[in-house]
Amino acid sequence: MTEELFREDATLLHCEAAITGQGEGGVLLDRTVCYPLGGGQAGDTGWLVAGERRWRITDTRKSKESPGAIVHLIEGEALPAIGSAVSVEVDAARRQAHRRFHTATHLLCALLPYPVDGCSITEAYARLDFHTDEPFDKEAIQAGLTRLVAEAHPVSHRWISEEELDANPGLVRSMSVQPPRGLGRVRVLEIAGVDLQPCGGTHVSNTAEIGAVIVTKIEKKSAKTRRVVLGFAA
Numbered sequence: 001m002t003e004e005l006f007r008e009d010a011t012l013l014h015c016e017a018a019i020t021g022q023g024e025g026g027v028l029l030d031r032t033v034c035y036p037l038g039g040g041q042a043g044d045t046g047w048l049v050a051g052e053r054r055w056r057i058t059d060t061r062k063s064k065e066s067p068g069a070i071v072h073l074i075e076g077e078a079l080p081a082i083g084s085a086v087s088v089e090v091d092a093a094r095r096q097a098h099r100r101f102h103t104a105t106h107l108l109c110a111l112l113p114y115p116v117d118g119c120s121i122t123e124a125y126a127r128l129d130f131h132t133d134e135p136f137d138k139e140a141i142q143a144g145l146t147r148l149v150a151e152a153h154p155v156s157h158r159w160i161s162e163e164e165l166d167a168n169p170g171l172v173r174s175m176s177v178q179p180p181r182g183l184g185r186v187r188v189l190e191i192a193g194v195d196l197q198p199c200g201g202t203h204v205s206n207t208a209e210i211g212a213v214i215v216t217k218i219e220k221k222s223a224k225t226r227r228v229v230l231g232f233a234a
């Protein structure tokens with residue numbers, strides 16, 4: 001198992017860790033600040049550091065072979081040895097882009113009351129697909145987004161039991177991604193008075209931190225799917 005420090009504090013960009021395994025294109029750690037690809041959000045990149053040596057983390061994934069462990073993909077053959085101590089550093093600019101875009105997608109969920117059937121959050125853009133045949137008004141969505149950012153709503157997470165989630169099925173907005181089961185608890189993300197849903201991603205702590213995010217495109221992906229694409233203002 002890898003202790004997931006990013007779940008409790010998305011501002012944490014550095015930690016000390018031990019190499020617990022090698023494989024799947026990289027190394028496993030006992031704890032990490034790197035978010036693994038999932039829930040539509042891209043994995044973190046960064047560096048492992050031991051003394052003078054640095055290894056580039058090209059991506060972060062959930063291990064397929066060791067459930068609960070996180071693989072840090074490393075370029076090159078000479079991996080840090082199992083049992084050795086390393087510092088883990090997250091690429092801060094990429095993390096901040098993910099946090100801003102990801103939180104902005106929650107604001108879209110608040111503005112557009114339709115099930116979500118696709119999501120992609122990257123360093124350069126975010127896109128969210130809604131299951132509806134309603135036409136979307138780009139200017140109105142932009143105005144709503146700008147307002148919710150300016151209103152500076154606090155963003156926080158907490159853990160609820162699986163029973164509590166089952167008692168409130170309306171919490172789950174996504175048709176394509178279900179919250180992970182079997183851990184006994186589910187992480188929910190709350191933007192006070194705006195949005196509440198299960199989410200394991202990295203977010204800003206106040207909507208004001210999202211800053212200048214713009215609706216770059218509205219697309220009709222299919223008869224029943226409308227896509228909203230977000231970018232950063234130039």
Ligand SMILES: [Zn+2]
Nearest residue numbers: 102189199201
């Ligand atoms: Zn989220």
